[in-house]
């Protein structure tokens with residue numbers, strides 16, 4: 001599958017449909033997406049209003065980062081152009097397991113509406129009819145029962161016509177870029193991997209060099225494990241029941257992650273002041289933005305600096321194209337049991353397998 005990863009929303013949606021049936025509003029939550037304009041030109045931003053309503057008679061606590069209420073840094077929408085999935089261009093963030101303060105209270109009957117500018121988040125450069133719906137799923141979506149079963153919030157699709165920079169039927173630039181990167185990856189240049197820095201102090205540079213080495217060690221160890229024959233309890237713990245397609249996916253993922261650590265030009269940016277660990281833009285390898293939680297993490301072990309870099313490296317579409325379905329060891333271990341198809345595309349599952357703490361065979 002040459003476009004592995006770029007279509008994560010579409011693939012995730014398919015896996016989720018299998019996982020949780022068609023229950024769009026399992027908790028009495030309704031979501032609507034209303035475009036500001038229905039026909040847009042090249043210079044127009046595509047803006048939609050998203051309204052989330054509690055249609056139940058009890059208070060609902062929604063995970064803030066699965067809502068658009070405080071900005072969007074996850075693929076929270078399903079966007080199609082003339083029926084084709086549209087690449088997500090935004091960020092993916094590594095966060096810790098959610099706390100109650102990470103949830104937004106929506107009282108019975110209450111609504112909350114925000115505007116979202118979508119053309120910065122999805123590649124809408126090609127002319128066509130765009131179908132836009134809100135679609136997000138996570139075992140952590142609602143505070144009540146979080147970490148257990150997958151829950152989903154979804155809207156009906158809204159349609160807008162975009163007169164884009166590129167003619168109807170053209171291939172979006174993000175897809176062309178990914179195809180070029182895949183070709184480059186298949187014909188490796190003799191230059192070895194390199195590490196450069198942006199906005200990092202010399203002390204931070206020393207720490208990052210150690211963290212990158214730790215991440216490479218984890219990826220090398222994981223790749224060797226996956227290449228050595230039948231997967232054992234370490235695999236099952238993080239990726240669930242063995243199935244040859246899923247085992248092969250994980251094996252290919254770790255081979256690609258190891259190759260990226262060893263052979264690609266990595267840039268680490270220290271400018272982020274957010275409380276979470278790190279983020280990347282999956283369409284922009286190999287720049288990793290590290291944030292506050294990264295600096296207080298141990299070098300190796302659970303939720304470590306080395307593991308965070310492995311997590312982030314797995315997100316790049318040209319590497320493994322992983323997503324963030326569940327954060328934290330408890331939710332990741334539960335995902336392996338309840339939904340191995342999502343576990344093998346979940347970044348934290350790769351991180352915990354790589355960190356292997358406590359160690360399993």
Ligand SMILES: [Zn+2]
Pocket residue numbers: 092093094095311312315323324347348
């Ligand atoms: Zn992530």
